Amino acid sequence: MYTLIKKTFHRVGKKLFVRNCVTSQGQTKYIKTIEDMAHPKSLPLLGTKLDLIFAGGGTKLHEYIDKRHKQLGPIFYEKLEGDTKLVFVSDPMLIKSVFLSLEGKYPAHILPEPWVLYEKFYGSKRGLFFMNGEEWLTNRRIMNKLLLREDSIKWIEEPVKNTVEKFVQYWKTEVKDGTVANLESDLYRLSTEVILSILIGTNSSLKYSAHYEELLTMLSETVKKIFQTTTKLFGLPLNLCLRLNLNVWRNFKESVDMSLLLAQKLVSEMLLKRDDNNGLVHKLLAENVSDNLIIRIVADFIIAAGDTTAYTSIWSLFLLAQNDEISHEIRTGNIGYVKNVVKESMRLYPVAPFLTRILPKNDILGDFQLPENTPIIASIYTSGRDEQYFSKAHKFLPYRWDRNDPRRKDLVNHVTSASVPFALGARSCIGRKMAMLQLTEFITQIVHNFDLKCGNVAKVSPVTSQVLVPSCPVELIISQRNK
Numbered sequence: 001m002y003t004l005i006k007k008t009f010h011r012v013g014k015k016l017f018v019r020n021c022v023t024s025q026g027q028t029k030y031i032k033t034i035e036d037m038a039h040p041k042s043l044p045l046l047g048t049k050l051d052l053i054f055a056g057g058g059t060k061l062h063e064y065i066d067k068r069h070k071q072l073g074p075i076f077y078e079k080l081e082g083d084t085k086l087v088f089v090s091d092p093m094l095i096k097s098v099f100l101s102l103e104g105k106y107p108a109h110i111l112p113e114p115w116v117l118y119e120k121f122y123g124s125k126r127g128l129f130f131m132n133g134e135e136w137l138t139n140r141r142i143m144n145k146l147l148l149r150e151d152s153i154k155w156i157e158e159p160v161k162n163t164v165e166k167f168v169q170y171w172k173t174e175v176k177d178g179t180v181a182n183l184e185s186d187l188y189r190l191s192t193e194v195i196l197s198i199l200i201g202t203n204s205s206l207k208y209s210a211h212y213e214e215l216l217t218m219l220s221e222t223v224k225k226i227f228q229t230t231t232k233l234f235g236l237p238l239n240l241c242l243r244l245n246l247n248v249w250r251n252f253k254e255s256v257d258m259s260l261l262l263a264q265k266l267v268s269e270m271l272l273k274r275d276d277n278n279g280l281v282h283k284l285l286a287e288n289v290s291d292n293l294i295i296r297i298v299a300d301f302i303i304a305a306g307d308t309t310a311y312t313s314i315w316s317l318f319l320l321a322q323n324d325e326i327s328h329e330i331r332t333g334n335i336g337y338v339k340n341v342v343k344e345s346m347r348l349y350p351v352a353p354f355l356t357r358i359l360p361k362n363d364i365l366g367d368f369q370l371p372e373n374t375p376i377i378a379s380i381y382t383s384g385r386d387e388q389y390f391s392k393a394h395k396f397l398p399y400r401w402d403r404n405d406p407r408r409k410d411l412v413n414h415v416t417s418a419s420v421p422f423a424l425g426a427r428s429c430i431g432r433k434m435a436m437l438q439l440t441e442f443i444t445q446i447v448h449n450f451d452l453k454c455g456n457v458a459k460v461s462p463v464t465s466q467v468l469v470p471s472c473p474v475e476l477i478i479s480q481r482n483k
């Protein structure tokens with residue numbers, strides 16, 4: 001966007017180093033360096049770690065960073081640990097600039113540390129999320145064609161709908177009326193079953209065997225365990241845990257080993273029954289993707305689908321259970337309204353509250369020249385709840401997403417790009433259409449079949465635990481409609 005015309009630095013004011021730049025419109029702009037960016041005081045080696053600990057630790061990271069934005073503005077850097085300057089942005093224009101222009105041809109993100117160590121020490125080859133460079137781009141293009149192109153996923157409607165129907169039937173017979181005892185487990189199982197049904201399609205004999213049901217149960221439980229064990233590793237010195245083979249590390253490793261093993265076993269069985277498959281596996285084979293690569297990529301889909309869709313479903317149910325009028329609108333409104341319910345739930349509770357990119361080369365973000373490899377973090381929990389971008393930002397108002405809704409006139413501010421739960425750009429979520437379909441189908445069927453109430457007495461707030469989850473189990477009370 002900007003062409004640098006001079007490398008000379010000027011001293012402006014006390015500490016500001018700026019350079020002359022010419023924008024594409026021919027105006028001169030003064031560019032500051034990262035040193036000029038707002039930042040909190042930090043200690044050598046420790047960075048601001050103590051501040052975070054005093055603010056409640058890593059589980060409060062979204063609130064801690066939200067406060068920092070309020071204090072320092074929409075762009076600042078912070079050395080959360082050690083000497084690395086992490087640049088946080090919450091302005092939608094800056095977020096767009098990172099994800100739509102600065103991220104480069106092969107966008108790179110920061111991988112969660114436990115996963116980096118797992119890959120490094122046990123050397124398993126993983127799917128899209130872990131790929132880089134040309135390998136990532138080649139496989140991503142194939143997946144884009146199958147999962148993101150306009151109308152590319154019409155075929156998944158039927159398997160998703162059938163799986164959600166089966167789930168509703170399960171709640172009707174097993175939970176009937178009352179508190180859902182195993183909400184998290186039930187929703188992990190649903191997410192796992194949905195992704196498997198997309199992989200298999202509609203006409204496979206595999207799906208109707210007791211063996212499949214057994215693998216499905218084990219798989220959804222171990223995927224849930226990955227989440228639980230990763231949470232326990234939060235804030236610990238991981239290298240040390242690994243080298244001492246501490247229980248916390250062993251539990252994490254075993255849950256990943258087991259999930260990958262089961263996912264790979266299931267996908268291998270799908271490949272054995274390839275003539276009996278009309279789902280994603282069949283489509284990948286038709287694209288000449290090798291068996292090995294299919295196993296590698298789709299096994300990771302199963303793991304990626306688990307906590308993201310399970311917790312988004314929980315947050316949506318939590319909000320609906322406290323806003324009866326919204327359920328009423330769903331029952332009387334159109335499918336578009338349900339989509340808005342999901343968008344609004346994800347605006348308030350984005351399961352991935354921080355999105356990361358590593359700057360591939362020296363570049364300019366906003367007013368700042370940043371060096372190559374700068375880690376940039378989009379604080380979408382903050383942008384989604386900022387009054388500048390969403391009027392009545394803390395209220396659950398699904399109609400804000402419908403520009404034809406007359407009530408929207410009271411909501412002056414609405415910046416769609418301030419809520420990007422699936423990220424944006426070339427490396428955004430590959431499963432977003434599948435997830436949206438599952439979530440809209442799930443909410444539609446649940447609300448039509450049950451009345452919902454929330455039994456929690458104590459306040460439920462979001463905590464960062466890899467993904468954004470409720471601080472205590474959501475007590476969902478259901479009662480069947482039209483018995």
Ligand code: HEM
Pocket residue numbers: 109110127128129130140195300301302304305308309312351352355356421422423426427428429430431432434435
């Ligand atoms: C509500 C549900 C979901 C949310 C909010 C979500 C969110 C995200 C986000 C924010 C990213 C971008 C990460 C980054 O750029 O660093 C991502 C990537 C990804 N998601 Fe999802 N996701 C969801 C469901 C799913 C599902 C159902 C799948 C299953 C296919 C999936 C598979 C993936 C994969 C494989 C990537 C990595 C893509 C790549 O690196 O090219 N996600 N997701």
